[in-house]
Amino acid sequence: MAEARSAVSELRVPPNLEDGRDSWKIFLKETRKSLIRGYYRKRNALRNGTWPTSTNNLLAVFLIVLVLLLADPAPPSRPLSLRPPPNQQPVTFFARIIWRLADYAPNFIRNAPLWLQACFLSWIVSASFFIVLMKIRQYLLRMLLSYHGWMYAPPKKVPTKIKIWAVCVRLVSGYQPSLFSCQRSLPLLPVPPLKQTLKKLLASLKPLHTEEELKKLKEQALEFEMNLGSKLQKLLVLKSWWAPNYVSDWWEKYVYLHARSPLANNSNFYGCDHSHWQPTSLPRARAATVAHLFLVFRRMIDREELRPLSLRSTIPLCMAQYERIFSTIRRPGEDEDELVHFDSSESRHVVVYSRGLYYRVDVYDSRNQLLSPTAFEQQFDWINEHSLKHKDSVCMEWRQMPALTALPRPDWAKIQKQHFSSGLNLETLQTIEKAAFMIVLTEESPPPFSEKASWLLHGDGASLWFDKCFNLVVFGNGQCGVNAEHTMADAPIIGHMWEYAMTKEVTDRLYTEKGHCIPPQRPFQQAKCNQPIWLLWEVSVDIQKSVSQAYDFSIKNNADMHLIVKEHSAWGKGIMKGFGVSPDAFIQLALQLAYFRDSGSRQKFALTYEASMTRLFLNGRTETVRSCTSETAAFVRSMSDDNIPREEKIKLFRKAASVHQELYRQAMTGQGIDRHLFALYVCCRGMGYKSKFLEEVLSQPWTLSTSQQPHQQLSQIPDCNLEPFRDKVSPGGGFGPVSDDGYGVSYMLPSDHSIFFHVSSKHSSKLTDSDRFINHIFKSLNDLKTLFEG
Template identity: 45%
Template sequence: MAEAHSAVAFSFTITHDGVNINYDHDIIYAVWQSGLRSWRRRLTKFWNNVWTGAYPASPYSLLIIAVILAFLTWKERDVSHGFIDFLSYYFTDNPLVATFSIAAFYAVYTVVLWLIFVNIVRYCVKMLFMYKGWMYETRTGKITTATKLWLSIIKFIVKRKPQLYSFQGSLPNLPVPPLTETMKRYLLSVKPLLDDEKHKRMQKLAVDFENGIGKKLQRYLVLKSWWSTNYVSDWWEEFIYLRGRGPLMINSNFYGLDAILIHPTSVQAARAAGFIHAAFLFRRCIDRQTLTPIMVQGIVPLCSSQYERVFNTTRIPGKETDKLVHYDDSQHVVVYHAGRYFKLPVYYMGRLLRPVELQRQIEKILQDESPPQPGEAYLGALTAVERTLWAEAREKYFSKGINKASLTTIEKAAFFVTLDEETYEYDANDPSKLNAFGCAMLHGKGYDRWFDKSFNIIVAKNGRVGLNAEHSWADAPIMSHAWEFCLAQESKSNWYNEFGNCEGESRNNLFPPSRLKFDFSPHIVEIIDNCMQSSQTAIADVDLRLLMHKAYGKGFMKKCRVSPDAYIQMALQLAYYRDSNKFSLTYEASMTRLYREGRTETVRPVTIESCEWVKSMMDPNATREKKIDLLRIACNRHQKGYQDAMCGQGIDRHLFCLYVVARYLNVESPFLNEVLSEPWRLSTSQTPHGQTDLLDLRKNPDHISAGGGFGPVADDGYGVSYIIAGEDIIFFHISSKVSSPETDSDRYRRNIEQALADMKTLFEQSS
């Protein structure tokens, strides 16, 4: 075993003949190479920090400033304002000390001037990025001269290729919207959802809040925005995610699926090896900052701070609040197979193992026939249940000994890998297979995922892959970028031969995977079994349906002269009204990464305009022209709300932060209590493409991911995720609860199909 081999890497004995030293050359060399890799990472990180800290200026500008100062000194210009003369006079009796003092002064003076120059440039760029008028003008196509000039300046600034974190110091802080404007937007958003009496009551509550405690809360929030980088993100992470005591499985974690139209290999070990290798290549790109930050229209950068915790991150349960722990580096993953946990090293002699080498290692895991230890098979169920229960069990049974050591190995892993014993497939003639694939990625068996890890890679027995991601550390676009990178890397690299195995030769002296050990008492085994049963109950209540809509896609929607996202949102509203015969508060996520450390804001798709259009679709007397006009008006209104949210002019994050301030001050607000207790019965989200240049879908139309989804937010509502895959395909992931008499995911899926078909008919008949 690897442990025994490591134990004798270095030893010595004392005999009558003297001291006998025995050591293993390979292991000592591996330790040396590992140390070199660690120092290289530190130096690379240091240089990248210097480079990105100076951007859009260059570190080479330091040399230019030094040359200018030297030239001015040579011309006998006093750049020190008399300080050099003072040093020369003070150290007259010791010229050597005077020379070193003057040199030190010039070095410090040069660095100070350079830092001043860099900060001036960065703040100028930050002021430029504060301007958001370009978003609204590009939508209408009426770009003013001032915006054209602004765009020219921004294009010149980003002309030099930036690194991943280059713009972090130049992005503006998220502004706090005026309280009056937020109140107006909120009352307008709930008008179509409330009758006249309830709306008047809500107006009174809003006025009382705005003229009363709201002013005080707003002042504290503005003060926080001056002091912190982002006035929302830290509280959002803490109160929405980490303080939540409910299970992560289904309720919080989200999932992603394979590119279902292709199947590179059916060999489980080979596919797992390829994806593990690709994931570590992505981590290397993050560490070295070779990724280009995602730019809106190729010009305006999005915040990249969420990439820092993609790998080596885990969520630690607490009795009252969890915490996210990020480790600087990890050279292993933990693999779960057939109820056993294995530590799989992915580096040897300081280098990343090649796919063929990883395949050989994974094959050893698959060939291991040792049975699970008592309680080991269902151990992952602890991460699937209420957080307080898991925190208490962790503190009592995993705080010492081999249980602590094994748990630490899991938590310090770069990510978690599950080798499923089931097969998953896509069949155009059998939608239930894709539904089963999605369910497996969302929750698995309830105990074969480690829901606390930043993400899990799941590999089916037939080589299909998927992921399950924890939500608190980042939002879906970051994981989408990583997933697309792995799919693209796999496609471009051609790792697999005609038999489905990884190409190449493998070294024979690699450290083999090591089995994790546990020592569970009967009591903790009973707790684990109870958690497993609880997870099974939750799984049985999930109603998940996937829809691959192939009738048309964004290509047709663009011809209708509306935003594809707004078009789909209107289809979801029409489908929901037909499904429930009412309008309900709807959540759509919009990113706020135009600001530093931005995450998301809520777009409220239910508007007066969208309701008028839906009602017209239900009215047999409404003309086709009227329906089309109302649809375009509703889509434009939705896109305006989306842009407002992106620009920090949303509703819900502002009200949420005001509520947090109120809780800290221990004051009650009937208005905020009522607003934040309103259920989101329809929660929607678009799964974005991370980087469109990773793989050209025009040349590789089959390399499309089916996207991913999440569980329902409300017990009597739907969770809908969709991805616009190429020009002619849209995937929908629809979830609800079996126990709710109000919902039926399959019924809502049919309503979405019908809504999209009816909308297409509108435009086809009008032409």
């Protein structure tokens, strides 16, 4: 198009690349960087591979053996017995045994001086000892971490047995691990017994089916267990012996990459910044600071300076998902998408979207230093002026290009193959793919909480690049949030990065009184920075048509989403703890009561999905807690019966809460239901079989999909219950409903004084209404509080 051709003159060429005058300097500089990066990667790989044994142990043993050999430099002239002679010291006897190994050394070693022979033997002995010690400690730690009895012990009254176990874990673990050190010592996810899974499954379906339906399911389950299920179970057990995780690779492939629905409102999730406090009202200063903090977080991951998370300061969690939260893209495919991750050496820029125009911003200066927030703010100011000047020089479809990523995956794959496989469009697309992340600078200023959350979930139809690992969205009033793609990492991982940046804004002074970024302190000096590069598109008539249709589809899809975010500020988890109930169980029971009331005269219960983690195991991701149990149903029905005494209702409540906690623990320790059933189904289809039983139980819709948002994952964080920090907590984030006639509920318990709820549904459904349901949630919470207070 004419707009694209006329805009080519705006394309900036980075300094020192205009000709070949400095090619040798550039070559030497890049070679030096590559060697340094290679050194640190090899060093980290060595440390991670040998943890929990330190390479210092290798050096210590080498020196000790060398001293012993040099203290007795004469090799034995006669055969040694297994016991030292009475007149010979054990140390000397041990040294002579080692000297005997020289007989098996190559000739050039045996003919070498004694000191060289001693060095060679010391190295052989110390290396052998080190490898044996390393393997023993790794397997011993894996065995210790396979024990999960600690999860059932109350934190305030820990039994002696658990204390001894914790001491053993810390002794075997040794020194503080780096980010990926614990991976080799994590246990493998076990395959639960088939009979156990089927028994739990039928129990979970009891509140949702009639007696006749349950009888039929029991017959199908028994037939499956005795025939096909037994074969599939053996295959899963076999896979669990050699695969890092028997389910995670299939989960990523078939649940995420094989899904053909649009990412917007279906897969991607969002997160919000501070609830009531705002550090600055200047959007570009806010974008600069948060982007800088994100890149510092990436540097900590690359250097493995970020410490692995642990439960109760003892039990490490799997950190594998942190490898891909930056510089990752989900490429569309007609049948299956592809997740592509770029190394940090290839991804040295971010891409900024402003007024429909895209810009590449290099994040390092000429000295390979990370850009400071002040430097970022200057870059964003330039982009703001440039986009304001040129926003009318391009067609509407140019500005709506991100709408293509909101299409169903096969449609976007066909368009990308047809129009983005060569030329200028391919270059721009590759720049976006290799970016560390996206930054969206929008002039919109939606009010909190619901309107802001809706924008973060699906944008305005033409701003968010949903394929990208995550989009940092900064609004015109200085507020911000994040939209993240789900395939590469789960919410707790993005939440960890987000919490790091938001906490820094609270604890550190990052803005001036006028709201601008504070200049870096001396002796740091920012070197020369490349000017942002305007990324161009070649927009043909066919692309215009595709983009226009994609935008219309996106607007229609977004209009159907009904998202409500509301704060319950009357009280928080402190009240629940005072009742002696787990806050998560308390809220889950309130959600079940709310849904029962929301169903009206139908008086229905919902198949409920509550996300739990399995990161106690290698490459673990999530598991499902089926929160709607028979005990929960009994309690919920009792709340509608005035003839049941209050004490009986409390008894039913505590029983339901206890069962829920037990299910949650089982899910965390690899004894859940749904990932096992999913893996059985994949095996079944892969072997060419069909199972009516598996298809029926796995096709039931998750009418109520819930998740508790992670918080306080940092080791050092201000107490959110203190008055100065109550307005600075995050309301968390959320997601769209899983079922067209269901609800998606996300909740955050940041302090003892407030709870945030994110409730999503679809306007097109005649059964759901987010406003109505969140009112039922609030009423249920207050009814439960009244029940306990009498």
